[in-house]
Amino acid sequence: MNTLAKLRLHDLAPPQDDFLAAVLDGLGRARKTLPCKFFYDEAGSALFDAICDTPEYYPTRTELGILTAAAGDIADLAGRGGVLVEYGSGSSRKTRLLLDALAPALYMPIDISREHMLAACHTLAQDYSALHLMAVCADYTRPLRLPAVARGGQKRLAFFPGSSIGNFAPLEALRFLKNVAQQLAPDDGFLIGVDLKKDPAILNAAYNDTAGVTAAFNLNLLARCNRELGADFNLAAFTHRAFYNEAAGRIEMHLESTREQRVQIAGQVFGFVAGETIHTENSYKYRPDEFRHLAVQAGFEPQHLWTDVDTLFGVLYLRRR
Numbered sequence: 001m002n003t004l005a006k007l008r009l010h011d012l013a014p015p016q017d018d019f020l021a022a023v024l025d026g027l028g029r030a031r032k033t034l035p036c037k038f039f040y041d042e043a044g045s046a047l048f049d050a051i052c053d054t055p056e057y058y059p060t061r062t063e064l065g066i067l068t069a070a071a072g073d074i075a076d077l078a079g080r081g082g083v084l085v086e087y088g089s090g091s092s093r094k095t096r097l098l099l100d101a102l103a104p105a106l107y108m109p110i111d112i113s114r115e116h117m118l119a120a121c122h123t124l125a126q127d128y129s130a131l132h133l134m135a136v137c138a139d140y141t142r143p144l145r146l147p148a149v150a151r152g153g154q155k156r157l158a159f160f161p162g163s164s165i166g167n168f169a170p171l172e173a174l175r176f177l178k179n180v181a182q183q184l185a186p187d188d189g190f191l192i193g194v195d196l197k198k199d200p201a202i203l204n205a206a207y208n209d210t211a212g213v214t215a216a217f218n219l220n221l222l223a224r225c226n227r228e229l230g231a232d233f234n235l236a237a238f239t240h241r242a243f244y245n246e247a248a249g250r251i252e253m254h255l256e257s258t259r260e261q262r263v264q265i266a267g268q269v270f271g272f273v274a275g276e277t278i279h280t281e282n283s284y285k286y287r288p289d290e291f292r293h294l295a296v297q298a299g300f301e302p303q304h305l306w307t308d309v310d311t312l313f314g315v316l317y318l319r320r321r
């Protein structure tokens, strides 16, 4: 079958991230930091998949369970045969669930890694013979404008699973939600997965799995600096730290220097004192009312919240006002 005929690429040519510049900037600060988006090289993406399979990391399987149970209700709210827009063309399992339930005419994934997205689209095009695909290569963390596709009365459903929204600070999250709202027409929908506030012990365990997969994921950032930038991080001299910051409502991940040391990157030297950390990720958690408030501010009407029995994770259907 000719899958190419059904697949089009809308390339917004996102500027490629400058890893070296980001590392020099982040490590040059009084409180050292590295942006979490750099976790996901090939090794990091494989480690993230492995995190999702650890017994402690509940979000992925919990969200999948919620979506499986709610798929019919979601299709009733969003309408069938419309356009499915996915922010970050992530796990194909979640996508397929919605493709099966909604039977959209068009699937529009948005992702910064063009080749990875196109490969996933080719597979979907083979498996869903009636589906048209419009792959949008863009950085969704910046304001973007989706390609105009003739609507013909079709509704759009935007989909942002995995609690990826948690990587944004609340004000950035609001800006992102507003940009999504701008890409939708009144009565369109937005289905978003949000990790909920809960007993900190559960959160702390989820980011400190006993098999050490999350630690390996965090430390891979330093390994990546060594591989790609010729840095000389001694991985044995840094340890994974992750904890729930209750006041801020977020999990913080850090890499802690176990002793005083110096690290060289591209001719620059960075000193660490014992116990100093590099802050590598924030993962915000919301109470349902907190998230609904954010959604309302962004121009949405929260219509439905699905959770698991333990209310660990929430999936919300937001209607564009």
Ligand code: AVJ
Pocket: 051, 059, 162, 163, 164, 166, 167, 207, 214, 281, 282, 283
């Ligand atoms: C992919 C951003 C949702 O914050 O839980 C998992 C990333 N970091 N374990 C999250 C992550 C450590 C994950 N998100």
